[in-house]
Amino acid sequence: MTTHPNAPVSATATRLDLARSAPKVFRALIGFDAAAREGLDPALVELIQIRASHLNHCAYCLHMHTNDARKAGESEDRLHMVAVWREARHFFTEREQAALALTESVTLVADGGVPDDVYAQAAAQFDEEELAHVLSLILTINTWNRMALSTAKVAGTDQRR
Secondary structure, eight states, rough: OOOOTTTTTTTTTOOOOOOHHHHHHHHHHHHHHHHHHTTTHHHHHHHHHHHHHHHHTTTHHHEEEHHHHHHTTTTHHHHHHHHGGGGGGGGSOOHHHHHHHHHHHHGGGGGGGOOOOHHHHHHHHHOOOHHHHHHHHHHHHHHHHHHEEEEEETOOOOOOO
């Protein structure tokens, strides 16, 4: 039996639990994620994760990271504007805009790669080490999004401690 691609995912759907089935892989991803965040502003981290989660249609991660951003003091105004940041640039610093543009290009890499101007904008806002961390964070959130979508994680069921 096949389901429609837009059908809601059942909270009772049974799919692989990667943390339980491949704990070394899961722990490695947690380590990669932690290393990627190192030295980055926590607000920037959440903006990147939120934007990638929008683009990947990952409700599980979007719910988690908007909640994390709120707990860290992020404003509702900015959270609502992340999806349309280009039309609401005044809500975001030049640095955040560069990170959001890079997030979009890397997340949608199959649609045209990472244009030189987008990369140059990010390189102008971040030193080499920071840029490496921003890029790594974008890679980790895209991995988390794909993991959550593939295993049918349900928004609102985050069980982190």
